[in-house]
Every structure is written in C-alpha cells, then in structure tokens.
Amino acid sequence: MPETPAHSIETLIEARWVIPVEPSGTLLTDHSVAVDGGRIVAILPTEEARRHFVAQRYHRLTDHALIPGLINLHTHAAMTLLRGYADDLPLMEWLKGHIWPTENRHISPDFVRDGTRIACAEMLRGGTTCFNDMYFFPEAVAEAALGAGMRAAIGLIVIDFPTAYAGDSDDYLNKGFALRDRLRDEPLLCFTLAPHAPYTVGDKTFGKIATFASQLDLPIHVHLHETEDEIRQSLAQHNLRPLARLHNLGLLGPGLIAVHGVHLTPDEQALLAEQGCHVAHCPASNLKLASGFAPVVALAGQGVNIGIGTDGAASNNKLDMFSEMRLAALLAKGVANAAALPAHAALQMATLNGARALGLDDSIGSLAPGKLADIVAVDLSGIETQPCFDPISTLVYAAGREQVSHVWVGGELRLDSRQLTRLDERELKLTANVWQSRITH
Ligand SMILES: CSC[C@H]1O[C@@H](n2cnc3c(O)ncnc32)[C@H](O)[C@@H]1O
Numbered sequence: 001m002p003e004t005p006a007h008s009i010e011t012l013i014e015a016r017w018v019i020p021v022e023p024s025g026t027l028l029t030d031h032s033v034a035v036d037g038g039r040i041v042a043i044l045p046t047e048e049a050r051r052h053f054v055a056q057r058y059h060r061l062t063d064h065a066l067i068p069g070l071i072n073l074h075t076h077a078a079m080t081l082l083r084g085y086a087d088d089l090p091l092m093e094w095l096k097g098h099i100w101p102t103e104n105r106h107i108s109p110d111f112v113r114d115g116t117r118i119a120c121a122e123m124l125r126g127g128t129t130c131f132n133d134m135y136f137f138p139e140a141v142a143e144a145a146l147g148a149g150m151r152a153a154i155g156l157i158v159i160d161f162p163t164a165y166a167g168d169s170d171d172y173l174n175k176g177f178a179l180r181d182r183l184r185d186e187p188l189l190c191f192t193l194a195p196h197a198p199y200t201v202g203d204k205t206f207g208k209i210a211t212f213a214s215q216l217d218l219p220i221h222v223h224l225h226e227t228e229d230e231i232r233q234s235l236a237q238h239n240l241r242p243l244a245r246l247h248n249l250g251l252l253g254p255g256l257i258a259v260h261g262v263h264l265t266p267d268e269q270a271l272l273a274e275q276g277c278h279v280a281h282c283p284a285s286n287l288k289l290a291s292g293f294a295p296v297v298a299l300a301g302q303g304v305n306i307g308i309g310t311d312g313a314a315s316n317n318k319l320d321m322f323s324e325m326r327l328a329a330l331l332a333k334g335v336a337n338a339a340a341l342p343a344h345a346a347l348q349m350a351t352l353n354g355a356r357a358l359g360l361d362d363s364i365g366s367l368a369p370g371k372l373a374d375i376v377a378v379d380l381s382g383i384e385t386q387p388c389f390d391p392i393s394t395l396v397y398a399a400g401r402e403q404v405s406h407v408w409v410g411g412e413l414r415l416d417s418r419q420l421t422r423l424d425e426r427e428l429k430l431t432a433n434v435w436q437s438r439i440t441h
C-alpha cells in the first residue's frame with residue numbers, strides 16, 4: 001500500500017494524555033494534537049499523527065496531560081494591584097470602607113493596564129487562556145489582554161455613580177460602545193454589558209442595558225445575589241428580591257451571566273434554569289468575604305450552566321483556576337455527597353461551561369478538530385502527582401497551577417516551560433512594587 005503523503009502543519013503536540021473535556025470524562029492516552037492556522041486540525045494516536053503530519057514545531061510532552069485552556073468566568077483583573085490590601089472583612093465593609101475609596105484615589109488607565117498585565121501573567125502561568133472581566137477603563141483591560149496574547153471578554157461597565165472613568169450611565173455606555181466599535185474585529189476579544197450590581201444600578205439603567213443587550217446581541221455580566229444584605233436591601237428599596245427585579249426589567253435570558261448566585265431559593269434556581277441563564281461560581285472569593293457559596297449541586301440539578309470564576313485578586317487573593325476547581329468539587333461534596341461534582345465535571349465547569357456562558361463554545365472550551373487551539377499542558381511527573389491512576393482526578397484533586405508547563409492561545413505559545421513568551425515577569429514585579437508604594441503613601 002502506498003503511504004499517504006504527510007500534511008504540513010505548524011505544531012504537533014505529543015502528550016501522554018489528552019483530556020478533550022467533550023465527551024465528558026474522555027481520556028486519550030498517547031495522543032497528539034495537531035495545530036495549524038490557530039486551530040486544532042486533528043487529535044490522533046501519536047504513532048498515527050507522526051505518520052500523518054510534518055510539523056514546523058514538535059513538542060514531546062511525555063509526562064503531560066493536555067487540557068483545554070481554563071476560562072475564568074468572572075474577574076476584575078486589574079485588582080491584582082489591591083491583592084492583600086484589605087483582608088478578612090465582609091463584602092460591604094470591604095468595598096465601602098477600603099476598596100472603593102482606594103479605587104477613587106488611584107483608578108486610571110495606567111492602574112488598569114498595569115494591574116491587568118500582572119493578572120494576565122498570573123493567569124497564563126496557571127493555565128487560564130480566557131477571562132471574563134469587569135472593570136473601569138475597559139480599553140486598558142483590552143490593551144493588556146492583547147499585549148499578553150490572551151483571550152478576554154471585556155465588560156463594558158455601567159454603574160450609577162460617577163468615577164474617574166465616566167460620569168453617568170449614558171457616558172459609561174457610550175464609552176463602552178465606542179470601544180467595542182473600535183475593537184470588534186480583534187479575534188482575541190469579545191464584549192459583554194457589565195452593570196456592576198443591583199445595589200449600584202437603578203431601574204432606568206438596567207432597562208437601557210436590557211434593550212442594548214438584545215439589540216446588539218451582547219451577554220450581560222452582573223454581580224447577583226452575592227450576599228444576604230443585598231437581598232434585604234433590595235426588598236427594602238424595591239419590594240423585590242434582586243433576581244425578580246432584573247426579571248421584571250427584562251434582563252433574564254440565555255445572555256445573562258449571574259455572578260455569585262449564592263443566595264437563591266429553589267424557585268429562583270428554577271427561574272434561572274427556565275430562562276437559560278448562566279451562573280459564575282466564585283467559591284474562594286465568596287468564602288473569604290463570608291458571603292456563603294452558590295448552591296451548585298441544586299443549580300446543576302435544575303439544568304443551569306455553571307462556570308467558575310476567581311473574582312478579583314483583592315477578594316480571593318489568587319487568580320488560580322486549579323484551586324477554584326478543587327474547591328468547587330470539595331464544597332459540592334460537603335453539601336451533598338461524595339459523588340457530587342466529580343473531577344471531570346469540575347474540569348468541565350472551568351472550561352466548556354465557561355465558554356458556553358460567553359457564547360463561545362463553538363470555538364473554545366474543549367479540544368476538538370475545528371476549535372481554536374487554546375491548549376494547556378500540565379506536567380504530572382512530579383512527586384506531588386504520583387502515582388497517577390486517573391489523570392483527570394490527578395488534575396483536579398492533586399495538581400496545582402505550578403504544574404502548568406506550556407500554554408497556547410490560538411495556537412501561539414504564551415507559556416513555554418513556565419516562561420512567559422510575551423510578558424516580562426521581572427518588569428511586572430517592579431511595576432507591582434511601584435503601585436504598592438503609591439497606594440501605601
Ligand atoms: C464597576 S467595576 C467593578 C467593581 O466591582 C468591585 N468588586 C470587586 N469584587 C466585587 C464583589 O465580589 N462584589 C461586588 N463588587 C466587587 C470592584 O472593586 C469595582 O469597584
């Protein structure tokens with residue numbers, strides 16, 4: 001039989017294991033991922049891939065698992081500059097007494113650009129390839145993400161009080177739309193409408209957001225039902241719980257990403273499911289601020305799509321999707337039973353479910369031919385991850401972000417043997433120190 005001619009491709013990544021995430025729980029041993037033009041073109045047993053392809057670059061990752069890039073479904077990337085600035089406080093005391101006054105003093109495009117670049121470095125080194133952001137000066141978030149070569153959903157924020165970024169809701173929205181018009185063809189970026197929360201955004205502004213979201217087909221990214229206080233305040237002011245209020249104002253639907261969703265009645269869980277809303281589960285931030293945590297087992301049981309977020313580094317204090325996955329799985333077992341949220345389901349939450357929430361699951365969130373090559377290699381050879389009976393279990397329960405060795409975004413190498421390819425870690429540490437002294441003095 002004549003040999004079929006080999007196809008030329010850019011990159012062939014040979015790995016001990018490939019965990020495509022879809023179909024759920026699949027594990028491929030001694031497989032390779034072929035990448036060309038920024039996309040996955042094939043996933044084949046390595047022997048076959050070697051016969052079939054001639055690559056410009058080969059990566060022989062003999063002790064590694066390949067997983068889809070992790071998707072951080074909720075963060076405020078620039079808040080790395082406030083990591084550890086105010087700890088051990090409940091949400092409202094933390095925000096009103098410490099974070100908002102400090103943001104008022106320091107917030108600027110430079111603050112946001114520098115903080116976001118630091119966040120991108122941390123996230124890439126931890127296997128995150130895409131983040132869903134909500135912060136002031138979103139143009140600086142976009143600039144930092146593009147510079148780092150990361151995928152980002154840029155929140156066009158709206159809050160009903162003036163800040164250094166914008167004056168009133170129309171000013172916030174106009175600035176956001178101008179940014180989206182300027183950057184809408186950037187392949188690494190997409191946009192959401194990001195009203196901050198029910199307690200900082202009025203009915204009129206929420207109404208405008210609902211209209212624009214449906215006219216422009218933009219997702220809505222909003223903090224919702226984070227604390228009991230938020231619900232009490234909403235009942236006192238509007239005679240409605242926040243979710244019911246947003247429902248009345250037309251915000252619920254498959255475009256809504258409800259961040260936190262900690263305090264939800266069974267009827268509210270059913271409403272989220274019925275409306276096709278998504279929940280961004282942020283377990284570490286919720287626990288640290290003593291807010292509680294989302295009823296993930298019940299929500300998933302109702303059919304709600306749940307992704308995972310870190311929230312900002314000022315409340316977490318890490319942007320570490322590995323520790324969030326593990327925490328999400330352990331909390332679910334704590335409230336339900338040991339079988340709740342198994343490792344493959346936690347990994348799916350941190351990848352495919354996040355992509356679904358952003359409406360990007362046709363292009364990212366799993367490893368499959370035709371999808372963008374957002375790929376993470378995790379080195380499982382260390383003593384911390386031995387023996388390895390089941391690599392999916394090892395990834396979620398034993399591995400940490402330190403074991404991430406390589407990261408590709410759209411087929412481009414962004415982390416190479418733990419070295420960032422587009423960001424200078426030394427320079428970023430100096431930048432963090434400069435901001436620390438500005439914030440302290
Ligand atoms: C309008 S930009 C984002 C705004 O949100 C603040 N923030 C950070 N973490 C949280 C949280 O857990 N709940 C509510 N608001 C939060 C951040 O400091 C910015 O002011």
Ligand SMILES: [Zn+2]
Pocket residue numbers: 074075076223259311312
């Ligand atoms: Zn948040």
